[in-house]
Structure formats: structure tokens, C-alpha cells
Amino acid sequence: MEPILKIRNITKKFSNQSGEALKDISLDVFKGEMLALIGESGSGKTTLLRLIAGLESPTRGTIELNGRQVVGDNTFIPPEKRKIGMVFQEYALFPHMNVEQNINYGLHQMDKASARKRLFEVLEWVNMADLANRYSHELSGGQQQRAALARALAPSPSILLLDEPFSHLDGVLKDQMREELHTILKNSGTTALFVTHDTMDALSVSDRIALLQEGVLQQVGKPRDLYEKPTNLYTAGFLGKINHIRGYCTKTGILTDFGTFPVKRNFLEGEEVLITIRPEHIQLADKDRSELKGVLYHSSYQGDHLLVHLRPSVSKSRHSIILKLPASNKVKIGDVVGFKVNPDFTNVFPGK
Numbered sequence: 001m002e003p004i005l006k007i008r009n010i011t012k013k014f015s016n017q018s019g020e021a022l023k024d025i026s027l028d029v030f031k032g033e034m035l036a037l038i039g040e041s042g043s044g045k046t047t048l049l050r051l052i053a054g055l056e057s058p059t060r061g062t063i064e065l066n067g068r069q070v071v072g073d074n075t076f077i078p079p080e081k082r083k084i085g086m087v088f089q090e091y092a093l094f095p096h097m098n099v100e101q102n103i104n105y106g107l108h109q110m111d112k113a114s115a116r117k118r119l120f121e122v123l124e125w126v127n128m129a130d131l132a133n134r135y136s137h138e139l140s141g142g143q144q145q146r147a148a149l150a151r152a153l154a155p156s157p158s159i160l161l162l163d164e165p166f167s168h169l170d171g172v173l174k175d176q177m178r179e180e181l182h183t184i185l186k187n188s189g190t191t192a193l194f195v196t197h198d199t200m201d202a203l204s205v206s207d208r209i210a211l212l213q214e215g216v217l218q219q220v221g222k223p224r225d226l227y228e229k230p231t232n233l234y235t236a237g238f239l240g241k242i243n244h245i246r247g248y249c250t251k252t253g254i255l256t257d258f259g260t261f262p263v264k265r266n267f268l269e270g271e272e273v274l275i276t277i278r279p280e281h282i283q284l285a286d287k288d289r290s291e292l293k294g295v296l297y298h299s300s301y302q303g304d305h306l307l308v309h310l311r312p313s314v315s316k317s318r319h320s321i322i323l324k325l326p327a328s329n330k331v332k333i334g335d336v337v338g339f340k341v342n343p344d345f346t347n348v349f350p351g352k
């Protein structure tokens, strides 16, 4: 399948910047896909969106939209000719126009009857048919973002770019908007590149995730792959709480201060490695029979679960490991606790 958006070897250095904001980025976005672009503040997410939209020019590299080069060595198609929809962080409705007029703004090239039909269609998608006459100061934050989304979708963009559209919204409203956005994009068959610094946004609604660190693309893949099979330690740590345990490879597994961890892949005997495993991928086991054990030294109640911290029982090592257990669990400080891990969720990286 040909991608809708094809980014190749994009590098961007701002003239007043010492390093590069983006380094040799290549990325595809396919039709109907919702791709989340995540990364810390300053990692280059907005810069990449602005390059795609044509609001910035790259230092090197090419971008194709629908098989047509929009940026290249001798090409620069201006933003208004790229058929891109945009929703940014700030509520971006024109304040002197009501919702209907805001949406109509993008439909001026259509004949009147088609524009009217499209207006009602997008109002329906965002569930705002009865708010069409309101001005932005008469709308809640969530409603303003829904109206901005309707305006961006109205001209049927080939791709929609969203830059942290919900970062102003709080808690429950944010969760609700995240689900709504997913439904609206899927119902309308819209291809979207969605910037967020919220890992839950990315994991729960996107088809794929691309993770940027200081302008470098670290991993691109399905949410489950990034969470369960990170290809590097940065990705492993970025997507959620994770344990790091040092060990040495032996014939039977990886020897650590907690015992021997089973692993799937073969490593060089004696090689020093770092194991990563998430707290919820560790289960309790009978301490007399389990290969892995530790002493419970701290436990914190989280409402729906417990986070239990173990230290090795034998050595004086300062390592610790955190387990996520059901809140009903009765383990106590000082208990020797046996545990087991599933090798499918145990990732191993070079240790030095």
C-alpha cells in the first residue's frame, strides 16, 4: 500500500539553534491510519508537523503527499495547496464568526448546495448541530475543540494534523474527547497524525505510535509493540513504569541478585545485560519452589492495585524490583516473596 504521507530523511536545523531539531526522519502514514507522534517537550514534534504543513522548510529531505512531492530539493508547495487539515493546541476558531461561519470558511470553493450538505455532515460528526450559531466565547473548551475539528475536516483534507489538541482540557473531558476523536476520525475515514505528550492518548487511540527523542525517531510501531517489545531502553522507559535489573548470561538464563530470569533469546555466556520488565508482567509464585525471590521492603496502596517493592534476599545488593499486585493482596513488609516472569514480556539489552 502506498502511504498518504511519505517523509524521507528530513533534517531541520534552525539558524539560531546549535543542534538539529530533527535528524534524518523517515516515516510513512497510511490511508485511514491514526498515527500518534509522541516525545518529551522539545523533541521536535511540532517542528515535524509544521514541515508537513509547509509552515517551515527542512534543511534536507523530502516529503510526499498522495504521491506528489510537496517538499524536495527544488520543490516547495505552499501550505494552502497541500490539502492538509490542522488542529492546534490553542483553540483556533475565528472569534468574530460563529461555528457555522467558521466551518463555511473552508468550504468557499464548493457550490452552495454541496457546502450546505457538507456543513451539516461535519456538524453531525462532532455532535454540534444545535450549537452552530454559537460564538467561541459561548462554547466550553471541549466544544471549541470539536468545532475546530469540524472546520478542519470540512474540506476533506488528505491528512489531518493535530498538535496536542486536548492539552488544555482536564481529566474526564480529556478522556472523553480522546474517545470522540477516535470515533470521528474512523467514521470519516480520515488519515491523521496526532501529536501528544500523553502516553495514554497514544496507547489507547492510535493505530501506530512514533516516538521522537531529541529529534531522533526511536521506534515506530503498534502501541502494543512499543509497550511490550521496546527496541531500546529509552522507548521502554518512556511508555510507562518499568524495572531495570542487571545480570549476567548463563546457560540457563540471566543470573541476577533475585535469581535466574528465563529468557527466550540466547546470549553470549558471561555477557553483562540489563533486563527490563513492567511491574504488571510479574506474578507471585510459591517462594519455596520459585527460582526468583526477594524481600518485601515497601508497599504502596494505589486504590485499584498495590505496588510492592522487593530487595534481593541473599546479597547486600541495592537492586530493587517493583511488582503490581491486586489491592486485595495481603503481603507484608519483611515477607520473602517468590515471583515469576513471562519471558515474552522480559526484554534484554546490552548492559554496559
Ligand SMILES: Nc1ncnc2c1ncn2[C@@H]1O[C@H](COP(=O)(O)OP(=O)(O)O)[C@@H](O)[C@H]1O
Pocket: 014, 015, 016, 017, 021, 039, 040, 041, 042, 043, 044, 045, 046, 047, 048
Ligand atoms: N522557530 C524556531 N527557532 C529556533 N528554534 C526552534 C524553533 N522552533 C522550535 N525550535 C527548537 O526546536 C526544538 C524542537 O521544538 P518543537 O518542535 O517545538 O518540540 P515539541 O513540539 O516536541 O515540544 C526545540 O529545541 C526548540 O527550541
Ligand SMILES: [Mg+2]
Pocket: 045, 046, 047
Ligand atoms: Mg510542540
